[in-house]
Amino acid sequence: KNQVEQSPQSLIILEGKNCTLQCNYTVSPFSNLRWYKQDTGRGPVSLTIMTFSENTKSNGRYTATLDADTKQSSLHITASQLSDSASYICVVSASDYKLSFGAGTTVTVRA
Amino acid sequence: NAGVTQTPKFQVLKTGQSMTLQCAQDMNHEYMSWYRQDPGMGLRLIHYSVGAGITDQGEVPNGYNVSRSTTEDFPLRLLSAAPSQTSVYFCASSYNSQSNQPQHFGDGTRLSIL
Numbered sequence: 001k002n003q004v005e006q007s008p009q010s011l012i013i014l015e016g017k018n019c020t021l022q023c024n025y026t027v028s029p030f031s032n033l034r035w036y037k038q039d040t041g042r043g044p045v046s047l048t049i050m051t052f053s054e055n056t057k058s059n060g061r062y063t064a065t066l067d068a069d070t071k072q073s074s075l076h077i078t079a080s081q082l083s084d085s086a087s088y089i090c091v092v093s094a095s096d097y098k099l100s101f102g103a104g105t106t107v108t109v110r111a
Numbered sequence: 112n113a114g115v116t117q118t119p120k121f122q123v124l125k126t127g128q129s130m131t132l133q134c135a136q137d138m139n140h141e142y143m144s145w146y147r148q149d150p151g152m153g154l155r156l157i158h159y160s161v162g163a164g165i166t167d168q169g170e171v172p173n174g175y176n177v178s179r180s181t182t183e184d185f186p187l188r189l190l191s192a193a194p195s196q197t198s199v200y201f202c203a204s205s206y207n208s209q210s211n212q213p214q215h216f217g218d219g220t221r222l223s224i225l
């Protein structure tokens with residue numbers, strides 16, 4: 001069964017600090033991996049999409065990495081801001097375009 | 112540009128009642144889908160549609176019906192509400208089901224079944 005595991009489940013960081021979220025998956029055959037940001041009470045919003053050939057993709061202070069060999073991805077948040085407080089969801093698409101969703105990592109940024 | 116619009120935002124039902132969750136998109140997307148989000152779990156696909164007049168079941172379709180009479184609208188109907196259907200429901204759309212384009216999500220309907 002295709003699975004997506006995210007860690008940690010939650011984390012708290014101070015404003016201005018960096019953090020890294022992890023995503024491990026067993027989806028096969030792989031098509032692409034997506035990171036979404038979900039603010040409280042809102043729907044998920046796309047941050048990045050990476051295909052098999054892409055190792056790194058950035059969107060402002062968000063940088064996603066992909067290692068397709070080990071089936072791992074990370075999302076790095078640089079110089080965190082209070083507005084980064086949200087849930088971050090890793091989504092993996094198989095070659096049949098079915099999506100597998102992780103349960104998310106909740107990030108809390110404190111002043 | 113409204114994107115994906117869901118109504119209502121909140122709803123409380125009694126067990127056995129029926130209701131329809133509305134979803135509309137203005138991006139001329141072919142692919143639309145409904146998910147439910149429960150605490151500690153990833154989003155789970157309920158039903159999806161690859162175009163007007165075409166619908167199919169997802170991972171957790173029992174207790175729900177959908178229809179797609181137009182490209183813009185994709186309503187989700189609860190036939191006879193049960194407490195297990197208490198959840199947050201998200202509608203999403205994308206250009207098509209076979210692209211690497213992101214899905215656009217609505218802001219959800221928070222549904223409580225008493």
